[in-house]
Amino acid sequence: MSAFSAIDEEREIDRDEFTPGIEPQPTWCPGCGDFGVLKALKQAMPEVGRTPEETLLCTGIGCSGKLSSYFESYGFHTIHGRSLPVARAAKLANPGLEVIAAGGDGDGYGIGGNHFIHTARENHDMTYIVFNNEIFGLTKGQTSPTSPMGHKSKTQPHGSAKSPIRPLSLSLTAGATYVARTAAVNPNQAKEILAEAIEHDGFAHVDFLTQCPTWNKDAKQYVPYTDVQQSDDYDFDVTDREEAGKMMYEVESKLYEGEVLTGRFYVDEDRPSYGEEKRAIGEMPEEPLAEKYFDDDAEWERSADLMHYHR
Template identity: 80%
Template sequence: MSAFSAIGNDREVDQNEFTPGIEPQPTWCPGCGDYGVLKALKGAMAELGKDPEEVLLCTGIGCSGKLNSYFDSYGFHTIHGRSLPVARAAKLANSDLEVVAAGGDGDGYGIGGNHFMHTARENHDMTYIVFNNEVFGLTKGQTSPTSPQGHKSKTQPEGNAKAPIRPLSLGLTSGASYVARTAAVNPNQAKEILVEAMEHDGFSHVDFLTQCPTWNKDAKQYVPYVDIQDSDDYDFDVSDRREAQEMMHETEDALYEGTVLTGRYYVEEGRRSYQQEKRHRGSMPEQPLAERYFDDSAEWERSFDYIDRHK
């Protein structure tokens, strides 16, 4: 039994099934990297054989927040920086859903940074795509948490006085069990990484470089790029935290020096996701909460049933 009839269907899926009929054509600026995220996400879902009704896409505010307007699945357009707590709640209620959260670098690493840190620490089983264009795009080009030091904008006309955060390192130290970086200019790698991220059991953090030709002309197109898995110049063990950390540090330095490194940086296998850990400890029922709404014979617990445990 499933709370959604499409879950578990074994069939071939065409990526065009994720194109909505009401607003099929995105309205991002010409040349925007967000088109690359949308294409890669559609392709990844089709490759995984996911039905649109098996998927929930939660987005924040900003240009990236328009993603679920152009992606036909269940969707929740949250307030600024709050896509992750909504996505977490949905996954806890129905663990069979393929849950994807998405937001920009300001949305995810700025106002939503605390949610990002703790969702990674708890290892919730979902994929988080952060559109990283090093600028606030929707609100016309203000400095963001990933803007390089010295970058001039409306909010920092004399140049950004702050060093940018390190997204990959932040994901790793917070506790994400899958960390990768890809770019809109590398569509094949982007699709492959999103497939891996969604197949991974645990919290998958994908830092997705998306060029903003309108408001961030410094970043240009993030080309040329180097896939660290295909290059002989980089050799490290993605399952080793220390080696992954060193490679991330090198990658984050290189970006602002003009070298774009992308690929898989850290993959931790065997660690229980938050949902699995809760079930292992007996504090979460095997039957998803969402299914109880469709099961007349389901027994519902109430908080007062557990009060005696704390006496």
């Protein structure tokens, strides 16, 4: 019998299974956009046929980090900016696990920016949800990497002198194979995008606009919004990197002009994931390491023993 017999178990899945019994009620501020992420994620999981036992959710530090406490699955609450390396290790050790990482804009694009770039570059098979509210919320309202130029905060009382990071463009340039933006005020689209991202084989990056009514009243509710896939004003090929890049630049510019554009911006279904590439060249075993080392009869190997030194 498999040590991970819950993986690929075929049964009906209800979204209520993803509500934990110990701490089911989130303690985010009233009106926080993080509620929208939690709801969309709970709705998306049954759509892709994954159970709590088949899912790992890694979170960083910040308001977004509480997500793993309010979502029933395996969870790992990492340190600031480090949800991605933990998620990568888990996926490499147990490829059958559905791995989701989550963090805020400060956690993901600031402290963890290096991990974000290289996880996208290597195309690890996981979903990365970034709660983007343009502010550091949990630490009480400091300027973040996505705060607009001129935004006044505790750390920039005269207004930020820096242009905000362009997360969609950065993701595309780094090598992500699924890039999308949605918003807490658009729950139906959010559920659909998260389901697509989770089903995608490769690194799927979802920039999730989450309003912060307590510490960032400038961003308001991210409304009105326009779904670029539903609008006649926008026509581009999501599989074409050049067209996607131009569209992303327009989307990122208009956000700070008061126009919120959401949707799918780039999808590459052909590029193999990091794990697939490694297995194809023989640098990763076909049998998951997590499965192997759960077996009492398995012979343990040290990586140093597998190396050949030449003098």
